[in-house]
Amino acid sequence: MSGASRYIFRMLAIGLVAVTAGLALLVxxxxxxxxxxxxxxxxxxxxxxxELTALMLPSFLVVILPITTFIVVLxxxxxxxxDRELVVLHGAGLxxxxxxxxxxxxxxxxxxxxxxxxAWIMPASHSAFRAWQFEIRNEIAAxxxxxxxxxxxxxxxxxxxxxxxxxxxxxxxxxHDSRERGxxxxxxxxxxxxxxxxAGPRVTLRDGVxxxxxLSADPPRLSVLRFAENTLDLAGRSGPQEQRFRDPRExxxxxxxxxxxxxxxxxxxxxxxxxxxxxxxxSPFTAVSLALVALAAVLCAPFRRLGGLHSAAxxxxxxxxxxxxxxxxxxxxxxxSAFLPLIWAHALLPGIVAAWVLSGAPGLxxxxxxx
Numbered sequence: 001m002s003g004a005s006r007y008i009f010r011m012l013a014i015g016l017v018a019v020t021a022g023l024a025l026l027v028x029x030x031x032x033x034x035x036x037x038x039x040x041x042x043x044x045x046x047x048x049x050x051e052l053t054a055l056m057l058p059s060f061l062v063v064i065l066p067i068t069t070f071i072v073v074l075x076x077x078x079x080x081x082x083d084r085e086l087v088v089l090h091g092a093g094l095x096x097x098x099x100x101x102x103x104x105x106x107x108x109x110x111x112x113x114x115x116x117x118x119a120w121i122m123p124a125s126h127s128a129f130r131a132w133q134f135e136i137r138n139e140i141a142a143x144x145x146x147x148x149x150x151x152x153x154x155x156x157x158x159x160x161x162x163x164x165x166x167x168x169x170x171x172x173x174x175x176h177d178s179r180e181r182g183x184x185x186x187x188x189x190x191x192x193x194x195x196x197x198x199a200g201p202r203v204t205l206r207d208g209v210x211x212x213x214x215l216s217a218d219p220p221r222l223s224v225l226r227f228a229e230n231t232l233d234l235a236g237r238s239g240p241q242e243q244r245f246r247d248p249r250e251x252x253x254x255x256x257x258x259x260x261x262x263x264x265x266x267x268x269x270x271x272x273x274x275x276x277x278x279x280x281x282x283s284p285f286t287a288v289s290l291a292l293v294a295l296a297a298v299l300c301a302p303f304r305r306l307g308g309l310h311s312a313a314x315x316x317x318x319x320x321x322x323x324x325x326x327x328x329x330x331x332x333x334x335x336x337s338a339f340l341p342l343i344w345a346h347a348l349l350p351g352i353v354a355a356w357v358l359s360g361a362p363g364l365x366x367x368x369x370x371x
Contacts, residue, residue, distance in 0.1 A: 004089055008076065009102035015072040016106060020061070023068060027060045028053060055129035058122040059249060062114055062283065069110040070290035070319050073103045077298040078312055086299070096358045100295045107291035111284035118280040119253055127250040153234045159203070161192075168194050173205060175232060185212040187232065201234045248276040256280075268334070275333035278340050279326075282347035286326065289351030293318055296354040322350055 032053040080086045089099060147164035156179040162172025175187040189208030194201060210225045248256060256277035259265060265273075297315030329346045332339035356362070 004094070005098075005102045008080070008099075009105060011076050012072055012102055012106045015076055016068060016110070019072055020065060020068045023064050024057060024060050027064065028057060031056060031060075052129065052132055055125045055132070058117050058125045062117045062122055065110050065114050065117075066283065066287035066290050067319075067323070069107055069287050070294050070315075073106070073291045074294040074298065074312060074315055077103065077295065081298055081301075096295075096299045096360075099299060100292075100358060103291050103295055104288070107288045110287040110291075114287055115284045118283055123250055123252050127246065130247070130250055153201075157234055159234070170194060170203065173203070173208070175203075175205075177232070182216045183212055183214050185210055187211075187230070189230075203232050203234060205230045205232060248273055253277050253280055271337050272334045274337055275330055275340065275343070278333065278343045279330055282343050285347040285351065286322075289347060289349075289354065290319055290322070292351045292354035292358070293322070296357040300357055318350075322346065 032049075035049055035053055077086070086099065147161050147170075150158055150160045152158050156177065158176045160174040161170040164170055170192045171190070173187075173189040173192050175189075176184065177187065178184040187205065187208060187210045189205035191207065192203050192205040194203045205227070206229050208227055208230065210227065210230070212223050212225075214221045214223065251259075251273070256273040259270065259273055294315050297311045297318075301311035326343075326346045329339065329342035333343055
């Protein structure tokens with residue numbers, strides 16, 4: 001690699017690390033806000049919060065790496081053009097492809113990182129994140145339950161305890177259970193005890209009353225039952241053997257292409273798995289294609305003393321259109337697997353067209369030189 005190429009590649013590498021880290025931190029901050037409640041109000045430690053939210057980072061990186069590669073290539077080469085450094089390098093005899101070599105090397109590094117993230121790192125991290133999230137919601141309700149607070153356990157149960165003693169005894173208990181559709185129940189009890197069992201957290205209630213409203217009846221009917229002791233399953237699960245459905249991001253590419261035949265999957269789930277696998281395999285090429293689009297916009301644009309804002313704006317517009325087209329292609333492939341080639345066309349075709357432009361657009365008629 002020549003001195004000029006090393007100079008350009010060094011600026012590109014520093015810019016890629018800085019922009020990717022900054023954008024990943026911004027996305028991480030916005031997405032982690034919904035977990036702060038677990039720390040401030042539910043008693044989870046800051047270490048658990050940091051570990052839980054850090055598991056989301058690979059999912060962010062696979063999305064932003066192609067975008068940050070495009071941004072850095074466009075900015076660095078645009079600044080080189082504005083400072084007339086590219087003009088000097090052109091005058092020294094370097095072709096478009098020789099000038100583009102550092103950016104192509106950087107995009108290849110990004111593509112390898114995206115492939116590693118998509119194939120191995122993201123499935124493992126997202127699976128750990130979902131398992132931990134599932135455990136927080138269903139297994140450690142004992143931690144989330146605070147005295148004097150209406151604590152939501154999952155989406156269908158809310159528990160309130162006026163007093164929670166150190167030995168786990170609860171006093172002044174109110175439970176609202178809406179797991180049975182059309183028949184929500186409210187339970188009041190003088191005291192109870194919270195226990196964590198292999199089947200999930202359960203609370204044993206004593207000296208209470210259960211009020212259940214049957215909304216399906218006409219008119220709605222209220223039933224009241226007094227009890228001396230009653231056990232309520234807060235997790236809402238039948239036992240530890242129940243399996244949690246794993247979404248596509250938790251599965252490897254091999255599992256998406258060849259799902260377990262014994263797993264009950266709907267036709268839409270199978271189409272979704274197939275589309276997600278093809279998107280993962282094609283996404284590294286998207287990083288290279290976006291870098292080529294940025295190179296074609298800067299290197300093939302005529303030099304302007306006031307800068308290349310016009311060509312940069314066109315490149316940004318093309319990149320935004322390509323990202324939108326990628327989302328549309330993925331949605332179409334989920335609906336019908338016949339649209340899977342659109343995913344590969346979106347990943348490869350822009351790069352091929354940009355490479356053709358960088359090569360001087362061979363095949364197009366040339367204007368006659370003035371005499």
